[in-house]
Amino acid sequence: MDKKIIIRVPATSTGIGAGINSIGIAFGLYYTVIVEEEMDHWQVNHALGDDVPRDENNIIVQTILKVDPTIKPHQLTVMSDVPIGRGLGSSTTAIVAGIKIANALGNLDMSLDDEINAGSKIEGHADGVASALLGNITVSYFNGKMATTVKTDIPEVINALVYLVKDDGTHDKAIYKDEVSSVDAVKASSATNVLVASLMNNEWTKATEMMENDAIYTDNIYDIVPELEVIRNQAHQLGIYGTFLNQSQRSVITFGTSSQLNELRNALSDSNLTGIMRLIKVDHTGATVRGE
Known part of the structure; x- marks a missing residue:
């Protein structure tokens, strides 16, 4: 890898109204991952607390390897203002970051639909993943194999x-x-x-x-x-x-x-x-x- 890759993923919220597991929204709090040099083993640098793994057990790395098991270990640096465990998609942001990293490092040429499908299979539903990838409000259907998503814009003043x-x-x-x-x-x-x-x-x-x-x-x-x-x-x-x-x-x-x-x-x-x-x-x- 000749230069660093920087992934930025917005926070999300789901369950708007009666839209359980189908309607999601993206917010302007961000989870940022810097992909650095290749290493002998995965190293995830962060200040998110001791409960968040810093090795191959990190959810980012687990996601990368689910998408493409052949990707070699790298050093990753994480910076986030998405609060953990407060309903704003902290785990979703890590999953989406992992998908984006796998797509970049593996030269997979995944479309946004491919990425939404991959994330939906990991999460079991598409709402948060779709919103994190597309922004704004999304409405999604997921049957366990394939997700169908429609994005719509929210007024800029909201x-x-x-x-x-x-x-x-x-x-x-x-x-x-x-x-x-x-x-x-x-x-x-x-x-x-x-x-x-x-x-x-x-x-x-x-x-x-x-x-x-x-x-x-x-x-x-x-x-x-x-x-x-x-x-x-x-x-x-x-x-x-x-x-x-x-x-x-x-x-x-x-x-x-x-x-x-x-x-x-x-x-x-x-x-x-x-x-x-x-x-x-x-x-x-x-x-x-x-x-x-």
């Missing part, structure tokens, strides 16, 4: 207020109903259909209303994640819609303009919320590769 739920061990309960009645199934399906149609037709107001459809959540969802009710109610008082619970239940996310979200953040300052709030942009580009 950002997100992300509330990172404090990890106190109480947010691991099931948030979806074990059994969904036919009435709730129709509500969820209809809301998701309108959500997707609104996104595709750039009718953002309708889309944000549909994001708040809770037909498949358990009836006690606000008891499990009380922050969702607090943030949603405060947002509604300000005329802001589009607050949803991330599929991992680690983040509560609200869409809006910068001025709206700053107003919401200020209003929530007296709500005794114990987690962290971050105002972040939507990523419109997806994963990038430099230096090939």
